[in-house]
Amino acid sequence: MNVFSPPEDKVTHKDLPREVPARSSRLGLTILIALATLIAFNIAAHQFLKHNGTNRGYRILTAKFDLVESAPKADTLFLGDSSCNQGLMPSVWEEHTGESALNLCTIGDITTVGDVWMLERYIAEHGAPKRVVIMHVYDVWHRHVNVVLLGKIPGPWGYWRESFAPLTLKAEQEFDIFLARYFPIWAENATLKRMLRPKINRFELWEDGFMPWYEPRPHSVARDSRGHLRLINKRKPRLSHTNELGLEALDQLQEKHGFALHFVRSPVSERMAASPKWKAFATEVTKKAEGHTESNATWHHEFFVFPPKEMENADHIITQVADDFTKRVADIVLEKNP
């Protein structure tokens, strides 16, 4: 029986390139070196993205969890999402109240379980603070944790299982975390492609954890506000399982360590605040969250309303008004629990 061998690639014209077959080679070694190249590229991308990535959410997470170790002990901790990250200024809080403060707010997609993990690490490093102020946007309460973000939080593999707020994840979710943590050329493909287009990298974080944002964006405020008002028509106010878990864990930590625990609302745009339907929705969902905590936690229900020219989007204020906002929050918090 004849054995087929690929024929020599012949071409009709001298200028045409042809396929000159490979000589016998060490394929195994070739594959190993190619894999090593891929891994080296991945490591280089990982390092580059750590300090230069344009994905603000990822950088906030990594930077804030790293800050727990490097920052000094503080009397008051701010926890929560990005509205707090850009809203509460520790330096102003300290000047206004006499209590030192640290802003460890991150992003909404890790919900209150993220607050618990942050608090646990802070307590392990520095001991319990005197006061914890938690700020979340109203629509964080219905969210489930975005598991890919867990890959961006520093810590030993599986840290999410060993906590006051343990998460049980499926194998495919843990695989997503693995990719996010160790294979950024796959997981951050969109960020890498965006970075090929020259853009100003706006990431700035102060030593006390406050993240400044100076540029008002009235168009974004208007667009976001419309989006939120549409959202509440499609949804019922509810609390997600991960937030239930997070709130219960916060209660346990509060009972164990005895700090004052406060929940405050995030800033909100004038347009949203003017909507009775939105206000009712926000009130209802906060009530559900409040119902999930013990009476040791203090819930502050005041709305902090801002005009578009003082906001980046519908729930993030600009730095120019953050000091006043911080003072207002401090007054409310200390009035109820000095």
Next chain:
Amino acid sequence: MLFNSSIFFAFLAISLLLYYGSFKFRALQTWILLGASYVFYGFWDWRFLALILGSTVVDYLVAQRIQDSGDNKARRRWLWVSMAANLGVLSFFKYFNFFATSATDLLLLLGMQPSPMTLEIILPVGISFYTFQTMSYTIDVYRGKMPATRSFRDFALFVAFFPQLVAGPIERASHFIPQIEAKRRLSITQLEEAIYLIVYGYFLKVFLADNLGVQVNRIFEDPTKFSGLELGLGVIAFAGQIYGDFAGYSSIARGVARLFGFDLMVNFRLPYFAIDPSDFWRRWHISLSSWLRDYLYISLGGNRAGKVATLRNLVLTMLLGGLWHGAAWNFVIWGLYHGVLLVAYRLIGWPKKGWDEGWRRWPLWALMTFFTLIGWLIFRATSVDQILYFLAHFSLETSPNTTKIVGFLAIYWTPVLVFEWIQHRRRNLWVIFEWPLVVRAVILGLFVALTIAFGQRDSMEFLYFQF
């Protein structure tokens, strides 16, 4: 089941396992490959399995009748049966609405009021490819170039072989069927070649074509938003997209075929280094251009019936070649355009002897590149009006976005151009195998890394699937 989908990888892994698991039984291997090919095709649309089976049965039987007939008239009649069946199916599924609409438009122009007669026809994936493939078989049997195969299984595999089923290369039975009949083996060097073909194919498709496609779509969707120079850049981006897409697919198809021990023909030989239209067509979609030469141009008389007839045959062949690409007037115009280019170069006798060497290549190359880009504009445009708009608005006018678009093109085009420039200089498409092992491996690793890191994740379907 796109080549760049996770389900394809799972399908390929299972097929390879089953195939090599039965390496001692060649017949079983062939059945496994045939089954896998039908599963692959059925994934696109199971309803069209009957069509490809029907085409297979017709040409299998017709070829045997051709071979067994002693009478030339009977042989010719059987050949016409094959042509009618294949072209009939192709015409119906691909061209019915085009001709119906065109006829309606013509009657309207003549002042009549015909009622439109279009049907809701779904184009079976790969029909242009496999019908041409089976027609080449019956024609080759008729011409006595090869005997008709007595194995329906082997012939069915030739028609449906999944790596090249939906977008080529358009294989020749005389090249492929002996491979089915022979014992197949995969040497280490062939495996390395397969890996290179697959890796480079994905690089061309996912890194080059899909990324450039984003820009192309933006510009062609609303050209009025872009400056004169940006319109030109859009055409250059499309040149990259169509090359990366099609050459990438062909490379993956050849690499996958090689994993099963099969050799498919080379379909691209650095077409953007061509210096004249003939040279371009010796390098671009070679399986189609050679098919058109061997079965259409030569059948029309080729260059044997005088100069005028030769030129007519060239234009007609290219016109029909354009129509093959799609049922739309821009494809017909594109084919005609290339036909006219071929004729024009022949008439003026370009390139003259010695012009293809040294510095003289450059102006020839620049001119051919310009002509190629105009051709791609015609090919990609959504209407004749759009072609005219582009032609009327090309200029050196820039906008604040121009630098971004130039940068974008440079980032994605440069690695490919540099690599292929080296291939061109060395006259070797597999120049990578001339390099030391470490260099070769690092380049392969970089291709994979760039594809993963910068490839378009929500990948676009291969362009040539629409043909």
